[in-house]
Amino acid sequence: MGKICIGIDVGGTSVKLGIFTTDGKLIKKWEIITRKALNSQNVIPDIAKSVRDELAFLEYKLDEVIGIGMGVPGPVLPNGYVEVCVNLGWRDMFPGRELSALLDDIKVELANDANVAALGETWQGGAKGYSDVIMITLGTGVGGGIIIDKKIVAGRHGLGGEIGHIHVRDSEKEYCNCGGRGCLEQIASATGILHEAVTMLKLDASDSLMRKFGDDLTAKDVLDCAKLGDIIAVKVMDTVARYLGVALSYGAMMVDPEVFVIGGGVSKAGQYLVDIIDKYYDYYTPISKNRGKVVLAKLGNDAGIYGAACIVL
Amino acid sequence: MGKICIGIDVGGTSVKLGIFTTDGKLIKKWEIITRKALNSQNVIPDIAKSVRDELAFLEYKLDEVIGIGMGVPGPVLPNGYVEVCVNLGWRDMFPGRELSALLDDIKVELANDANVAALGETWQGGAKGYSDVIMITLGTGVGGGIIIDKKIVAGRHGLGGEIGHIHVRDSEKEYCNCGGRGCLEQIASATGILHEAVTMLKLDASDSLMRKFGDDLTAKDVLDCAKLGDIIAVKVMDTVARYLGVALSYGAMMVDPEVFVIGGGVSKAGQYLVDIIDKYYDYYTPISKNRGKVVLAKLGNDAGIYGAACIVL
Numbered sequence: 001m002g003k004i005c006i007g008i009d010v011g012g013t014s015v016k017l018g019i020f021t022t023d024g025k026l027i028k029k030w031e032i033i034t035r036k037a038l039n040s041q042n043v044i045p046d047i048a049k050s051v052r053d054e055l056a057f058l059e060y061k062l063d064e065v066i067g068i069g070m071g072v073p074g075p076v077l078p079n080g081y082v083e084v085c086v087n088l089g090w091r092d093m094f095p096g097r098e099l100s101a102l103l104d105d106i107k108v109e110l111a112n113d114a115n116v117a118a119l120g121e122t123w124q125g126g127a128k129g130y131s132d133v134i135m136i137t138l139g140t141g142v143g144g145g146i147i148i149d150k151k152i153v154a155g156r157h158g159l160g161g162e163i164g165h166i167h168v169r170d171s172e173k174e175y176c177n178c179g180g181r182g183c184l185e186q187i188a189s190a191t192g193i194l195h196e197a198v199t200m201l202k203l204d205a206s207d208s209l210m211r212k213f214g215d216d217l218t219a220k221d222v223l224d225c226a227k228l229g230d231i232i233a234v235k236v237m238d239t240v241a242r243y244l245g246v247a248l249s250y251g252a253m254m255v256d257p258e259v260f261v262i263g264g265g266v267s268k269a270g271q272y273l274v275d276i277i278d279k280y281y282d283y284y285t286p287i288s289k290n291r292g293k294v295v296l297a298k299l300g301n302d303a304g305i306y307g308a309a310c311i312v313l
Numbered sequence: 314m315g316k317i318c319i320g321i322d323v324g325g326t327s328v329k330l331g332i333f334t335t336d337g338k339l340i341k342k343w344e345i346i347t348r349k350a351l352n353s354q355n356v357i358p359d360i361a362k363s364v365r366d367e368l369a370f371l372e373y374k375l376d377e378v379i380g381i382g383m384g385v386p387g388p389v390l391p392n393g394y395v396e397v398c399v400n401l402g403w404r405d406m407f408p409g410r411e412l413s414a415l416l417d418d419i420k421v422e423l424a425n426d427a428n429v430a431a432l433g434e435t436w437q438g439g440a441k442g443y444s445d446v447i448m449i450t451l452g453t454g455v456g457g458g459i460i461i462d463k464k465i466v467a468g469r470h471g472l473g474g475e476i477g478h479i480h481v482r483d484s485e486k487e488y489c490n491c492g493g494r495g496c497l498e499q500i501a502s503a504t505g506i507l508h509e510a511v512t513m514l515k516l517d518a519s520d521s522l523m524r525k526f527g528d529d530l531t532a533k534d535v536l537d538c539a540k541l542g543d544i545i546a547v548k549v550m551d552t553v554a555r556y557l558g559v560a561l562s563y564g565a566m567m568v569d570p571e572v573f574v575i576g577g578g579v580s581k582a583g584q585y586l587v588d589i590i591d592k593y594y595d596y597y598t599p600i601s602k603n604r605g606k607v608v609l610a611k612l613g614n615d616a617g618i619y620g621a622a623c624i625v626l
Contacts, residue, residue, distance in 0.1 A: 083603075156605065159569035162569075179599035250563050251567065253479050254474065254475075254567055255468065256473040284493065286492035
């Protein structure tokens with residue numbers, strides 16, 4: 001059999017794993033739960049065991065694996081050091097080295113999960129065929145990843161691609177998790193969209209389809225209502241798109257990628273979302289019509305395992 | 314004699330040229346005027362002749378030159394194509410290929426002048442010893458350059474590092490040269506600083522040292538008055554520093570460099586300027602104390618020739 005590589009996406013609920021051919025074909029993917037007890041100290045040993053079991057089951061030997069890439073939910077320094085992973089309770093460790101030690105010193109490379117997703121979409125997803133890409137992941141939070149020459153821009157302090165925490169709104173009164181006020185994430189994440197909608201429904205007493213959902217309203221409902229032309233929902237999404245558009249313009253005028261990839265749960269709204277973002281991206285980037293275009297992500301929740309596998313190639 | 318390289322910085326008034334050793338020592342620098350008549354069609358032939366004359370004078374042969382780097386005042390595509398250089402009247406040309414053809418097909422590499430200055434400061438200036446750098450040049454306009462792994466991030470459409478045209482102020486009524494409103498350049502360039510001061514002097518009738526300059530007030534005067542504690546001048550520079558600080562925070566959360574280099578005429582204000590920018594950079598980047606620091610440029614007007622020479626190494 002030919003050589004293979006393994007991509008691992010460590011999340012707060014589950015760890016996703018995938019075995020790939022070196023030309024990007026997914027051979028097998030699976031998940032294990034993230035055992036978070038005792039500051040997630042079992043996570044790395046659990047991964048090592050699961051990798052060994054799966055390779056044995058598929059009749060691969062460890063020396064057929066050219067390397068393992070692993071995405072983790074927090075900043076990663078260039079040397080693989082993780083100061084803190086809030087979601088997991090990890091502190092002051094080198095998770096890649098630990099995994100490598102448990103797997104006969106196989107090569108293990110570490111990166112931030114949002115950066116890894118961006119690399120995955122560049123390798124086999126919505127940005128396939130491109131080299132310079134900015135991905136924005138609109139999920140519970142807003143993640144970001146910047147790829148130049150098909151390589152992750154991780155940053156010297158692990159902050160590369162932290163687009164969710166760029167300051168976009170001066171009037172924001174509430175604090176973001178990062179300690180700032182007015183971060184993109186506070187407006188354009190699923191949580192942010194819902195928050196914008198709830199706020200606007202309070203300020204504007206007029207009719208809205210969104211009212212029938214009551215306390216069960218979700219970001220998806222807001223997007224669905226906006227697509228149906230609901231005036232307040234349209235206003236909410238217009239605000240969201242404006243801040244995303246300005247963030248894209250920052251990306252265009254700093255890194256100037258070939259494409260921007262929009263991913264995450266919110267991106268299921270599809271071309272509608274792309275179009276409203278594009279309107280403001282255009283408005284805030286008058287300097288040139290010749291600039292990166294906006295596309296949708298394609299790999300969904302698998303972007304992480306694809307990107308992680310790609311790091312070691 | 315050892316091998317040498319040549320750096321050329323094409324400006325609207327003069328062309329600066331420098332001959333360097335390959336380890337970064339300046340052997341000789343000189344200038345020629347930019348003959349802008351007839352859409353600057355003589356500029357490239359003038360450069361070729363000047364290079365030949367100077368090499369002959371110094372008794373170098375053309376085959377001792379490993380290459381020529383050239384910075385030009387406009388966007389440059391990855392293949393060296395220049396669609397337009399407004400300052401020079403150049404349109405639809407490959408200036409590097411033209412120069413090469415006039416110099417026995419020697420290697421000529423082209424880049425944007427602000428990007429080239431950033432590379433120069435990284436090679437031998439304020440960011441010497443670093444690999445990942447963002448430079449902001451505060452001159453008549455606001456230029457920018459991003460360096461990752463000691464290479465220019467030119468962007469796929471020549472917009473890489475166009476930090477002067479990121480949108481930072483929604484309330485701006487006047488248009489920027491780029492067609493936008495509220496660009497960083499409208500506030501933080503020498504022109505912008507003067508404009509802010511004039512506006513604030515009109516709005517605030519209280520005493521100010523700046524009033525004695527009348528219509529001769531310059532950005533330098535504004536900075537000098539601010540250093541002396543003049544209340545209106547301090548307010549002006551506080552506004553300028555706030556927008557520069559937020560721009561630095563965008564850079565930190567996208568590219569996350571090791572250092573930010575502040576250059577251009579305005580940066581002659583020195584550590585005072587760094588300190589007021591730092592205050593807001595800190596405020597807008599609460600996510601981590603562990604991030605790129607702010608330093609002053611060191612090469613002044615020579616940054617362009619240093620950076621241009623460095624491209625071909």
